[in-house]
Amino acid sequence: MINYIHKILTKALLLAFSLGFVGCSGGFTTRNLRDGDLLFVVNGNGSNITSVTDGVDGLGIDHVAVFSQGNVIEAIPKYGVVENPLDSFLVKLSDGEFVLVGRVEGLDVETSVTNARKFLGKPYDDIFMSSDSAIYCSELVQKSFVFKGKCGLNMKDKVVGTRSGRADKCAMDEVKEEVEEEVEEEVKEEVKEEVKDEVKDEVKDEVKDEVKDEVKPRDDAKVSTSGIGSKQLVFCTIPMSFHDSTGKVTEFWTKFYAARGLTVPEGEPGSNPGRLSRDPNVNILGKLSCQRSHRQAH
Numbered sequence: 001m002i003n004y005i006h007k008i009l010t011k012a013l014l015l016a017f018s019l020g021f022v023g024c025s026g027g028f029t030t031r032n033l034r035d036g037d038l039l040f041v042v043n044g045n046g047s048n049i050t051s052v053t054d055g056v057d058g059l060g061i062d063h064v065a066v067f068s069q070g071n072v073i074e075a076i077p078k079y080g081v082v083e084n085p086l087d088s089f090l091v092k093l094s095d096g097e098f099v100l101v102g103r104v105e106g107l108d109v110e111t112s113v114t115n116a117r118k119f120l121g122k123p124y125d126d127i128f129m130s131s132d133s134a135i136y137c138s139e140l141v142q143k144s145f146v147f148k149g150k151c152g153l154n155m156k157d158k159v160v161g162t163r164s165g166r167a168d169k170c171a172m173d174e175v176k177e178e179v180e181e182e183v184e185e186e187v188k189e190e191v192k193e194e195v196k197d198e199v200k201d202e203v204k205d206e207v208k209d210e211v212k213d214e215v216k217p218r219d220d221a222k223v224s225t226s227g228i229g230s231k232q233l234v235f236c237t238i239p240m241s242f243h244d245s246t247g248k249v250t251e252f253w254t255k256f257y258a259a260r261g262l263t264v265p266e267g268e269p270g271s272n273p274g275r276l277s278r279d280p281n282v283n284i285l286g287k288l289s290c291q292r293s294h295r296q297a298h
Contacts, residue, residue, distance in 0.1 A: 028286035036109035044096035055274035064273035115144035146231035240270035
C-alpha cells in the first residue's frame with residue numbers, strides 16, 4: 001500500500017513539473033531581482049533561433065528582456081518594444097520554458113534602463129537587421145547597456161569565439177587599441193631620444209599630433225546611440241549566425257529571407273540572446289522561480 005501511494009505521489013510531482021507549476025521555494029525568486037537584470041528565456045522545446053545559436057551551458061535561449069522597477073522592457077513580435085509588469089511577462093511562459101537571470105557587473109543601471117526605454121514604441125525587427133529603425137530582443141539590450149565609465153572585464157579576456165569559431169570583432173578591436181596604447185609609449189620614448197638634440201622644439205608638437213591621431217580611440221568602441229554619450233557598450237556586435245552545427249544555413253532561414261526577397265544576413269553585425277547569456281560580463285544568477293505557463297512561442 002505504501003509503495004502504491006509513493007508511486008502515485010511521484011507521478012503527481014512529475015506531472016506538476018512538466019506543466020510548469022513549480023513551487024516558489026528555492027532558486028532565484030522575483031524578490032531577488034534588481035533593476036537592469038537580464039531575463040533570458042530558455043526554450044526547452046527548441047526553436048528556429050536556438051537551432052542556430054548557443055546559450056550559456058548549451059541551453060536553447062531565444063529571448064531576452066530587461067527588468068526594471070517591477071516591469072519588463074522587451075522587444076516582441078507584433079507589438080515591438082514594450083514595457084509591462086513582470087507578472088504579464090511570466091504568465092506567458094509556455095510549457096518547457098523557464099527564465100535564467102543574468103546580471104552585468106559594473107553596469108550603469110540608470111543609464112542603461114533609460115536607454116532601453118528610449119526605444120519604447122519602436123516596431124519589432126523580424127528580419128534582424130541592426131542597421132534599420134526596428135528593434136529585436138537582443139538588439140535592444142546590445143544597444144542600451146553601458147558600463148559606469150570605462151570598466152568591465154579585461155579586454156583580452158573578452159576574445160570569445162562565436163558558433164563558427166570567429167572571434168568577437170569588437171573585443172579584438174579593443175585588444176588592438178590596448179596594444180596600440182602600449183606601442184604609443186614606446187614610440188614616444190624613441191622619438192624623444194632621436195629629436196631632443198637637433199629638432200626637439202620644432203618636431204615635438206608634430207610628433208604629438210601624429211601619435212594622437214594614430215592611437216585615437218575607435219568610434220565603434222563607443223556607444224553610438226543618440227543621447228548616451230561616450231560610455232562604453234557592455235555588449236559588442238557579433239557576426240550573426242543562421243547556420244547549424246555543420247556550418248550550413250538552415251532551410252528555415254533560407255526560405256524565410258527568400259520569401260522577403262532578401263539574402264540571409266549570415267555574418268553581418270548583430271546579436272542574439274544566447275550569445276549575450278555567454279558574455280564574460282554577464283553573471284548567471286540562477287533559474288527564476290514562481291513562473292507560470294502559456295507564453296506564446298516567437
